[in-house]
Amino acid sequence: MADKSTPLNLLDCDKEKLRAYFVEQGEKPFRGDQVLQWLHQYGCNDVMSMSNISQSLRSRLADTTTIHAPETAFKQVSKDGTCKWLFRLDCGNCIETVFIPEENRGTLCISSQVGCGFNCTFCATGKQGFNRNLTVAEIIGQVFAAVRELKSPENPRPVTNIVLMGMGEPLLNTDNVISALRIMLDDLAYGLSKRRVTVSTTGLIPQMRRLRQEVDVALAVSLHAPNDALRDVLVPINRKYPLAELMQACRDFYPPGSRQVVTFEYVMLQDVNDSLSQAKQLARLLRDVPSKINLIPFNPYPGTTYQCSTRERLADFQQCLMAAGLVATIRKTRGDDIAAACGQLVGDFADKTPRRRLAARIVSAVSEVQAA
Numbered sequence: 262m263a264d265k266s267t268p269l270n271l272l273d274c275d276k277e278k279l280r281a282y283f284v285e286q287g288e289k290p291f292r293g294d295q296v297l298q299w300l301h302q303y304g305c306n307d308v309m310s311m312s313n314i315s316q317s318l319r320s321r322l323a324d325t326t327t328i329h330a331p332e333t334a335f336k337q338v339s340k341d342g343t344c345k346w347l348f349r350l351d352c353g354n355c356i357e358t359v360f361i362p363e364e365n366r367g368t369l370c371i372s373s374q375v376g377c378g379f380n381c382t383f384c385a386t387g388k389q390g391f392n393r394n395l396t397v398a399e400i401i402g403q404v405f406a407a408v409r410e411l412k413s414p415e416n417p418r419p420v421t422n423i424v425l426m427g428m429g430e431p432l433l434n435t436d437n438v439i440s441a442l443r444i445m446l447d448d449l450a451y452g453l454s455k456r457r458v459t460v461s462t463t464g465l466i467p468q469m470r471r472l473r474q475e476v477d478v479a480l481a482v483s484l485h486a487p488n489d490a491l492r493d494v495l496v497p498i499n500r501k502y503p504l505a506e507l508m509q510a511c512r513d514f515y516p517p518g519s520r521q522v523v524t525f526e527y528v529m530l531q532d533v534n535d536s537l538s539q540a541k542q543l544a545r546l547l548r549d550v551p552s553k554i555n556l557i558p559f560n561p562y563p564g565t566t567y568q569c570s571t572r573e574r575l576a577d578f579q580q581c582l583m584a585a586g587l588v589a590t591i592r593k594t595r596g597d598d599i600a601a602a603c604g605q606l607v608g609d610f611a612d613k614t615p616r617r618r619l620a621a622r623i624v625s626a627v628s629e630v631q632a633a
C-alpha cells in the first residue's frame with residue numbers, strides 16, 4: 262500500500278488494489294468497486310461527489326487520497342480531426358497522447374514511458390532519449406483525461422479502442438502497464454473488449470510471455486525488417502531477441518485454436534526495407550505465424566535521413582504479401598499536420614540517457630526486467 266505520508270492517488274489503483282485499500286481501512290471490499298466505477302465509468306474527479314458512499318467515508322477519502330491525472334499542457338486538433346495532447350507530469354516532463362476518430366471507432370494511442378531508450382533508428386521518440394517509466398496513474402490518467410475531454414455534450418466522441426503505441430516500450434514497464442490494462446478491460450471501468458486493447462512491443466520475449474499469462478489483450482509487434490541483419494539496425498533490441506525466437510514467441514502468444522492474430526507493424530522506408538525481394542522474405546518469415554501486416558507509410562520528422570516509400574512501392578509490396586496469402590493493409594496516415602502520426606511523438610522531457618551509453622542501457626534494462 263501507499264506510503265502513509267503521501268495521499269494515495271486513486272488513479273494508481275486497479276480493482277484489486279482499491280479493494281485491498283478499503284479492507285485496510287476497515288471497510289468492505291466492494292467500496293473499491295464503487296470508487297473504480299465513479300472514477301473510470303463516470304469520469305468523476307471529486308470523491309465528495311461519489312454519492313453512494315457515506316458522507317463520513319467520503320470526507321476521510323478527501324483527506325487521505327487524491328485523484329490526480331496528468332494535466333493538459335497543450336492540445337492540438339488536426340484538420341482530419343485527430344487530437345494530440347501534450348500532458349504535463351508532476352516531474353515537469355511532458356508526454357504525448359493521440360486520439361484518432363474514424364467513422365465507427367475512436368482510437369486512443371497512449372504512452373507508457375517518458376521517452377524511450379530503444380533507439381529504433383526511424384522513430385522520433387527514440388531520438389529524444391529516455392527519462393523514466395510512467396506510473397499506473399500516468400498511464401490510465403491519459404485515458405481518464407482524454408475520455409473526460411472527448412465527452413462534450415455537443416459532440417461526444419467515444420474511445421472504443423486503446424493502443425499502447427505512443428512513447429515508450431510498454432513491456433519495459435510491465436507491472437504498471439498490466440495494472441492499467443486491467444482497468445481498461447474492467448466492466449466497472451472502461452469495459453473494453455480484449456480485442457480492442459492492443460499492446461505494441463519491439464519483441465521482449467520474456468515480457469510477452471508474462472503479458473500473455475496475466476492479461477488477455479491483443480498483441481502488435483514492431484517488426485520493420487524481414488531479416489536479422491536489417492532489423493539489428495532498425496530495431497536494435499533484435500540483437501538480443503532475434504527473429505527466429507521472436508516468431509516462436511508470437512506463435513505461442515495466443516492459445517491453440519484462438520482466432521486472434523498478431524499484428525506486425527512494418528514502417529515503409531524507401532530503399533531500406535521496401536524491395537520486392539524483402540516482401541518475399543517477409544512472407545516467408547510470417548508464413549506459419551497467425552498474423553496480419555500493417556504497412557505504415559513513414560512519417561518524416563526534422564533531422565531524419567529516412568524517406569517514405571513511394572505510393573507505387575507501397576502498393577507493390579502489399580500486393581506481393583497478399584499474393585503469398587497474407588493479410589496486409591496500408592495504414593492511413595492521420596494527424597501528420599500536427600506531428601501526431603505514427604513515429605512522430607516526442608513529448609518534452611529531459612533525456613537521462615547519455616547517447617553513447619544507450620546501447621549498454623538497453624541491454625541492462627532488459628536484464629533488470631528479466632531478473633525482477
Ligand code: SF4
Pocket residue numbers: 377378379380381384385386387388427428429430463483
Ligand atoms: S519504435 Fe517504440 S520502442 Fe522503438 S524507439 Fe520508438 S517508441 Fe521506442
